[in-house]
Amino acid sequence: MKDLNCDDIRKLKDKATVIRRHIIKMVYSAGSGHPGGSLSSTDILVVLFFHVMKHNPQKKDREMDRFILSKGHAAPALYATLAESGYFPISKLESLRKNGGYLQGHPDSSVPGVEVSSGSLGQGLSCGNGIALAARLDEKSSRVFVLLGDGECDEGQVWEAAMLSAHFKLDNLVAIVDRNGLQIDGKTEQIMCLEPFSKKWESFGWHVIEIDGNNIEEIIKAFKETECVIGKPTVIIARTFKGKGVSFMEGNLAFHGKAPTDKEMICALEELK
Amino acid sequence: MDNLLSTREACGLTLLNMGHKEKDIVVLDADLSGSTQTKKFAEKFPNRFFNVGCAEQNLIGTAAGLAIGGKTAFAGTFAMFLMRGWEQIRNTVAHDNLNVKLLGSHSGLTNSKDGGSHQCLEDIALMSCLPNMSILNPVDAIEAEKIIINEVYRKGPSYIRMNRLSTPAVNTDDYNFEFGKAVEIREGEDLTIIATGTMVSEAVKAAEMLKKENINARVLNIHTIKPIDKNSIIKSAKETGHIITIEEHSIYGGLGSAVAGIIVENYPVPMKIMGVNDRFGESGDYNYLINKFGLNDVEIVKNARELIGDRK
Numbered sequence: 001m002k003d004l005n006c007d008d009i010r011k012l013k014d015k016a017t018v019i020r021r022h023i024i025k026m027v028y029s030a031g032s033g034h035p036g037g038s039l040s041s042t043d044i045l046v047v048l049f050f051h052v053m054k055h056n057p058q059k060k061d062r063e064m065d066r067f068i069l070s071k072g073h074a075a076p077a078l079y080a081t082l083a084e085s086g087y088f089p090i091s092k093l094e095s096l097r098k099n100g101g102y103l104q105g106h107p108d109s110s111v112p113g114v115e116v117s118s119g120s121l122g123q124g125l126s127c128g129n130g131i132a133l134a135a136r137l138d139e140k141s142s143r144v145f146v147l148l149g150d151g152e153c154d155e156g157q158v159w160e161a162a163m164l165s166a167h168f169k170l171d172n173l174v175a176i177v178d179r180n181g182l183q184i185d186g187k188t189e190q191i192m193c194l195e196p197f198s199k200k201w202e203s204f205g206w207h208v209i210e211i212d213g214n215n216i217e218e219i220i221k222a223f224k225e226t227e228c229v230i231g232k233p234t235v236i237i238a239r240t241f242k243g244k245g246v247s248f249m250e251g252n253l254a255f256h257g258k259a260p261t262d263k264e265m266i267c268a269l270e271e272l273k
Numbered sequence: 274m275d276n277l278l279s280t281r282e283a284c285g286l287t288l289l290n291m292g293h294k295e296k297d298i299v300v301l302d303a304d305l306s307g308s309t310q311t312k313k314f315a316e317k318f319p320n321r322f323f324n325v326g327c328a329e330q331n332l333i334g335t336a337a338g339l340a341i342g343g344k345t346a347f348a349g350t351f352a353m354f355l356m357r358g359w360e361q362i363r364n365t366v367a368h369d370n371l372n373v374k375l376l377g378s379h380s381g382l383t384n385s386k387d388g389g390s391h392q393c394l395e396d397i398a399l400m401s402c403l404p405n406m407s408i409l410n411p412v413d414a415i416e417a418e419k420i421i422i423n424e425v426y427r428k429g430p431s432y433i434r435m436n437r438l439s440t441p442a443v444n445t446d447d448y449n450f451e452f453g454k455a456v457e458i459r460e461g462e463d464l465t466i467i468a469t470g471t472m473v474s475e476a477v478k479a480a481e482m483l484k485k486e487n488i489n490a491r492v493l494n495i496h497t498i499k500p501i502d503k504n505s506i507i508k509s510a511k512e513t514g515h516i517i518t519i520e521e522h523s524i525y526g527g528l529g530s531a532v533a534g535i536i537v538e539n540y541p542v543p544m545k546i547m548g549v550n551d552r553f554g555e556s557g558d559y560n561y562l563i564n565k566f567g568l569n570d571v572e573i574v575k576n577a578r579e580l581i582g583d584r585k
Binding site: 062066109114115116117118120122123125126127128129130131132133134135137138155157160161164165168 | 298321323325326328330331333335336337338340341342343346360361364365368369386411437492
């Protein structure tokens with residue numbers, strides 16, 4: 001990872017705004033989808049795809065880093081990020097969730113840049129482990145990044161996978177948890193208490209970094225730190241706001257899985273400039 | 274291959290042999306590597322073997338990731354416990370058409386003493402409805418070896434159903450395995466017994482008994498339950514006019530259901546589906562259970578007589 005100057009950081013922030021605008025337009029056009037968790041994840045995705053990851057939108061290459069969106073409902077954020085990275089034309093974004101559309105409601109591996117289909121929660125970290133083990137067998141320096149939701153961590157398979165990552169000392173794997181504190185039915189701590197969340201990961205043998213997950217500088221710093229961790233996997237617990245970037249969506253559970261109305265769409269795009 | 278071995282033992286040996294040849298084979302297990310026989314591979318190739326502990330969902334997901342990373346991943350545990358990862362199999366392995374080969378050992382009633390919790394009479398049904406998934410059920414050790422070798426090179430996911438116990442040899446070393454093709458074990462023109470796995474030898478014995486009653490039964494071994502060999506089944510319906518299917522599996526959603534669908538759509542003839550009749554297994558000796566559930570040569574003969582009845 002190269003060092004970034006103020007101009008580079010400004011560009012990343014601008015890119016996040018562009019992607020947030022895509023998310024609003026895609027979900028509005030589809031008439032359904034998950035804007036809240038897409039907007040909370042955007043800054044993480046931007047730093048990964050436009051700074052951290054070695055990747056090549058032109059061809060699949062086992063030397064390259066890989067990304068898995070385990071919280072598949074943030075598909076609009078992933079698709080917008082992939083399109084902005086050059087994996088497919090930006091014009092395809094409007095096909096999300098449409099009849100015969102190019103983009104399925106949840107990530108589908110038929111789309112360039114989507115390593116594995118997801119949507120059913122709790123499964124991405126296991127796949128990430130497998131990819132990391134394969135890379136190690138092949139003596140590749142590539143890394144695997146898996147983005148999970150916090151509500152998703154209710155799934156038992158996440159912890160089966162977390163044990164495995166530590167057991168096999170997968171220091172070529174980084175998990176990021178989008179800790180926005182909300183899941184469909186309410187606050188994560190009320191539905192199924194996750195805290196002490198960091199301690200859980202630590203006790204499972206992970207190196208834990210906690211950050212403000214909507215702060216580009218902190219995200220960059222966290223990924224820099226992951227490069228120095230040897231012999232264990234790293235999890236970045238990224239505290240975020242659901243709906244980040246649009247005032248009336250921020251922290252608003254209603255926008256977990258609801259499209260904006262005409263008026264809300266216009267207001268949201270006004271704010272995202 | 275020693276043909277007195279069980280299909281799981283043959284599979285374990287074949288994986289070991291193929292491991293020397295093909296460096297991209299990896300094997301995973303969920304704390305049953307001694308039982309599934311993946312231990313043989315594990316001892317020789319510890320770097321390419323991953324024991325995930327008692328965690329079947331993670332077993333499937335990790336295998337999927339290894340396949341995405343370019344490996345051919347064989348993932349084994351008891352057939353029954355593999356089904357715990359059905360949703361992972363559906364949403365990742367089958368959906369993304371990955372090179373994951375699922376090894377379901379101790380299938381059917383063969384885990385006899387452990388009882389209903391460990392026996393598996395539903396796996397064919399659960400795997401059949403998954404797009405991209407192939408289902409293989411070797412009849413003996415020789416066929417198991419050939420199936421594993423074929424699966425090393427054939428792209429895409431599969432479910433390979435294996436037994437705990439040694440099964441009577443049906444094939445010889447010169448046997449030529451062809452994926453997706455039924456094997457006519459015995460000729461006949463009055464009736465066709467379509468069998469899979471452990472039940473093929475019962476079908477052969479039944480055919481011999483029927484011969485004494487002047488009924489010539491054809492026997493088909495269906496080692497590939499999906500994609501199934503439609504042409505051979507339709508041809509048998511046309512040429513023999515009566516069909517019995519038999520499997521160590523529920524009568525719902527298995528070989529019988531697949532054959533019935535083909536017969537009804539293409540050439541309806543009188544048919545009898547033999548299998549476990551909508552119930553769970555129980556503890557006991559294997560032979561006790563097989564007889565209790567009516568999965569033997571004598572029952573096939575009875576059904577054959579009823580089916581043919583006065584028509585002959």
